[in-house]
Amino acid sequence: MYFTDFDFEDEILDALDAMRFETCTPIQEKTIQPLMEGRDLIGVAQTGTGKTAAYLLPVLNKLCCGGYPEDAINCIIMAPTRELAQQIDRQLEGFTYFMPVSSVAVYGGNDGQRYQQELRGMSRGADIIVATPGRLISHISLGNIDLSRVSFFILDEADRMLDMGFYNDIMTIAKQLPKERQTMLFSATMPQEIRRLADNILNNPVHITLSLAKPADGIKQQAYVCYEPQKRAIVKHIFNGEKPERVILFTSRKDKVKDISIALKKQGYNVGEMHSNLTQSERDEIMYRFKSRQIDIVVATDILARGIDIDDIRLVINYDVPRDCDDYIHRVGRTARAGSEGRAVTLISVEDQSYFGKIEDFMEQEVEKLPVPSELGETPEYAPKKEKSDKKGRRGRRQHSERKGQRGNGEKARSKSNRRGQGKKEATSPSTSNAQQEKAPTNKNRRRRHHHKPKKENQ
Numbered sequence: 191m192y193f194t195d196f197d198f199e200d201e202i203l204d205a206l207d208a209m210r211f212e213t214c215t216p217i218q219e220k221t222i223q224p225l226m227e228g229r230d231l232i233g234v235a236q237t238g239t240g241k242t243a244a245y246l247l248p249v250l251n252k253l254c255c256g257g258y259p260e261d262a263i264n265c266i267i268m269a270p271t272r273e274l275a276q277q278i279d280r281q282l283e284g285f286t287y288f289m290p291v292s293s294v295a296v297y298g299g300n301d302g303q304r305y306q307q308e309l310r311g312m313s314r315g316a317d318i319i320v321a322t323p324g325r326l327i328s329h330i331s332l333g334n335i336d337l338s339r340v341s342f343f344i345l346d347e348a349d350r351m352l353d354m355g356f357y358n359d360i361m362t363i364a365k366q367l368p369k370e371r372q373t374m375l376f377s378a379t380m381p382q383e384i385r386r387l388a389d390n391i392l393n394n395p396v397h398i399t400l401s402l403a404k405p406a407d408g409i410k411q412q413a414y415v416c417y418e419p420q421k422r423a424i425v426k427h428i429f430n431g432e433k434p435e436r437v438i439l440f441t442s443r444k445d446k447v448k449d450i451s452i453a454l455k456k457q458g459y460n461v462g463e464m465h466s467n468l469t470q471s472e473r474d475e476i477m478y479r480f481k482s483r484q485i486d487i488v489v490a491t492d493i494l495a496r497g498i499d500i501d502d503i504r505l506v507i508n509y510d511v512p513r514d515c516d517d518y519i520h521r522v523g524r525t526a527r528a529g530s531e532g533r534a535v536t537l538i539s540v541e542d543q544s545y546f547g548k549i550e551d552f553m554e555q556e557v558e559k560l561p562v563p564s565e566l567g568e569t570p571e572y573a574p575k576k577e578k579s580d581k582k583g584r585r586g587r588r589q590h591s592e593r594k595g596q597r598g599n600g601e602k603a604r605s606k607s608n609r610r611g612q613g614k615k616e617a618t619s620p621s622t623s624n625a626q627q628e629k630a631p632t633n634k635n636r637r638r639r640h641h642h643k644p645k646k647e648n649q
Contacts, residue, residue, distance in 0.1 A: 191213070191214045191219045192212060192213060192214065193206050193211055193212065193213075193214060193247075196222055196223065196226070196247075197226070198247070198251050199251055199254045199255060199289075201254050201288040201289040202247060202250060202251050202254060202285070202289070204288045205284065205285045205286070205287055205288050205289070206247075206285075208284075208287065208288075209284050209285075211243070214240075215239050215240035215244075216235075216239065216400050217233060217235040217239045217240055217241055217244050217398065217400055218240050218243055218244040218247075220398045220400070221233050221244045221245070221248075221398050222244060222247060222248055224396045224398075225244075225245065225248035225249070225372075225374065226248045226251060226252070228372055229372070229395070229396050230372060230373045230374065230392045230393050230394065230395040230396070231374050231375070231392075231395050231396045231397075231398065232374075232375045232376075232377075232380075232388055232392065232395045232396070232397050232398070233245075233374070233375070233376045233377070233398045234376075234377055234378070234379070234380050234397075234398065234399040234400065235376070235378065235398075235399075235400040236378055236400075236404060236405070236406065236519060236523060239400065239406075241346065241376045242277070242278055242281050242346070243281065243285075244376075245267075245344050245346075245374050245376065246278075246281065246282060246285055247285065249265055249318075249342050249344070250285055250286065250289065250291060252341075252342075253265070253289075253291050253317055253318075254289045254291065258317075258341060259315070259339055260315065261314075261315040262315050262336070262338075262339035262340075263312065263315055263316060263317070263318075263319055263335065263336065263337060263339070263340055264317045264318065264339070264340060264341050264342065265317060265318040265319070265340065265341065265342040265343075265344070266318075266319050266321065266326075266337065266340050266342070266343050266344065266363070266367070267318065267319070267320045267321070267344045267346060268321060268322070268323060268326070268343075268344065268345045268346065268351065268360065268363070269297075269320060269321070269322055269346050269347065269351075270322065270323075270346075270347050270350040270351040270353075270354055270356070271322065271350075271493070272297040272298065272299055272322060272470060272473070273473070273477075273493070273494075274346065274347060275295050275296070275297045275320050275321065275322055276295060276297075278295075278320045278346065279293060279294075279295035279320050282318060282320070291317045291318065292311070292314075292316045292317050292318070293311075293316055293317060293318035293319070293320065294307070294308060294311030294312070294316045294318075294319060294320070295308075295320045295321070296308045296311075296312075296319055296320065296321035296322070296325050296326055296329065297321065297322040297325050298322060298324060298325045298328075298470075299469065299470035308329070309334060312329065312334055312335045313334075319335075323351060323356040323359035323360060323363065324356075324359065326359075326363060327359050327362060327363065330362070330363070330366060337363070337366040337367050338366070338367075338368060339368065340367050340368065340371060341368075341371055341372065342371065342372050342373075342374070343364070343367055343371055343372070343373045343374070343391070344373075344374045344375075344376070345360065345373075345374070345375045345376065345377075345387075346376050347376065347377065347378065348375050348376065348377040348384055348387065349377040349378055349379045349380075349381065349384055349516065350378075352381075352383050352384065352387065357383065357387065360387065360391075361387075361390065361391075364390070364391045373391055373392045373393070373395075375387070375388055375391075375392060375395070378516065378519065378520065379516050380399070404519070404553055405519060405522050405523060405526075405534070405553065406523065406526045406527075407526075408526035408530060408531040408532060409522050409523075409525055409526040409531075409532055409533070409534050410531070410532070410533045410534070411522065411534050411536075411557045411558065412533065412534070412535050412536075412557065412558045412559075412560050413535065413536040413537070413538050413546070413557045413558065413559050413560065414535070414536075414537050414538065414559070414560055414562050415538045415543070415559055415562070415569055415570060415571070415572045416537060416538065416539060416562050416566075416569050416570070417539060417540065417569065417570065418539045418540075418541070420562065420566050420567070420569070421509060421537045421539070422450070422453055423563075423566050424537060424562060424563075424566070425439070425450075425454075425507065425509070425537075426457065427563055427566075428505075428507070428535060429459065432505075434459060434486050434487050434505070435483075435486050435504060436483075436486070436500075436502055436503050436504040436505070437486060437487040437488070437503075437504065437505045437506075437507065438487075438488050438490060438494060438503060438505075438506050438507070438521075438524055439487060439488070439489045439490070439506075439507040439509055440490055440491070440492065440494070440495065440506065440507065440508050440509060440510070440512075440521050441489065441490075441491065441509040441510050442491070442492075442510040442512065442513075443491070443510075444465045444466065444467055444491060446509070446510070447463050447464075447465050447489050447490065447491060448463065450489050450509065451463050451489045454487060454489070459486065459487055460484070460485055460486045460487065461485065461486070461487045461488070461489060462476045462479060462480060462485040462487070462488045462489070463476065463488070463489055463490070464476055464477075464488055464489070464490035464491070464493060464494050465490065465491045465493060466491065466493055476488065480500070481500060492512070492517055492520075492521070494524070495517060495520040495521045495523075495524065500524075500527075501527045501530065502530065503524045503525040503527070503532060504525065504532055504533065505525065505532065505533050505534075505535070506521060506522050506524050506525050506532070506533070506534040506535070507534075507535050507536075507537070508521055508522075508534070508535070508536040508537065509537055510537070510539075510542065511536060511537075511538055511539075511542035511545045511546045511549070512545070512549075513545055515548065515549050515552040515553075518536075518549050519553075521534070522534035535560075536557070538572070540570050543570075543572060543573065543574040544574050546574060547574025548574075550574075559572060
């Protein structure tokens with residue numbers, strides 16, 4: 191389906207043409223029309239499927255048609271992280287190039303100049319506010335923002351916001367909004383807490399579910415089963431086999447980010463770091479250097495698993511297996527975006543086998559296990575579901591030729607890991623419900639707004 195098949199205003203079509211947007215992704219094809227009809231909506235789709243354009247285009251089309259107050263905030267978009275808020279704001283900048291619609295991003299970690307820019311945008315009634323929950327709550331508590339005339343309320347990556355503990359903040363913000371509004375909730379997963387949130391803030395929503403929490407088809411998933419001390423040598427082996435370009439290496443702890451970065455720099459690789467201890471300006475600098483190809487490898491925590499606007503990541507390495515299936519989906523989803531292809535490699539230590547086994551069960555597929563180079567020595571067998579009563583254990587895939595008498599240590603570690611591994615219940619698919627149509631604006635006279643747009647922050 192093409193974007194021209196929708197009844198978009200000329201300004202929207204001009205922007206899509208300039209940005210070379212032609213064909214809709216599945217989530218865009220299924221959500222744009224219900225949203226243009228004014229219906230509340232829950233959209234569940236994996237990362238990298240085009241959810242941002244799916245909700246921005248219908249809202250911008252309505253604002254372009256007119257009928258909304260020029261001196262008020264008309265749309266609130268909530269994002270879990272600064273990085274995602276910046277990404278949404280950049281996409282807004284492209285879509286609104288040919289139309290008189292203004293926006294401002296509101297998030298923490300900025301200097302006084304940025305804070306004043308936020309204040310100016312809110313006081314002048316910017317059409318769209320893109321905000322993180324904590325920062326918006328701060329402005330609400332100080333009386334800096336009036337949400338009484340908001341017509342559109344959008345939650346992007348709602349599951350991530352709830353994981354970060356923002357449920358109460360979201361409910362506080364929702365209470366500031368008028369009851370007569372259009373609400374949209376987008377998420378990669380649909381756990382029970384998301385259902386509870388949807389019941390509280392949405393009005394009889396349409397449910398659109400696509401490929402619930404499964405990696406994109408273009409991702410080639412592979413893994414090495416190894417001992418923890420072998421991981422750095424395996425990373426070196428990977429980079430010896432292919433030139434490291436456009437690579438994100440994920441690890442679970444900030445201290446590991448620094449250690450791995452130092453080790454890779456000593457080997458002559460061009461490396462950057464990304465974690466929560468960095469200031470916003472430092473994060474922006476790393477992302478700018480990575481996008482401009484001044485950096486080949488970024489070693490990061492899960493802060494980089496969502497909300498980055500880079501479509502050509504070639505390789506994702508999970509140095510540690512994430513403890514949550516959703517985190518794995520989002521990590522590997524950094525590659526093979528927008529219909530491209532990519533590779534995701536996971537290093538599975540003995541302690542991580544039970545977690546990776548649950549990830550495979552969740553995805554309903556077995557990830558290819560690559561052989562560890564023989565010069566690195568003995569490796570453990572892969573047996574994440576070994577029963578306690580089975581003393582000999584089930585024979586897993588060997589990463590090299592059989593070596594007698596060298597299984598004892600690995601067997602004990604696996605048994606300990608299996609006792610610790612605990613899985614999470616898989617979320618059930620939401621049922622489809624009918625939604626009541628909200629009356630769309632009838633004023634087709636385009637507004638010609640000339641108030642000053644908030645100055646965009648240099649990225």
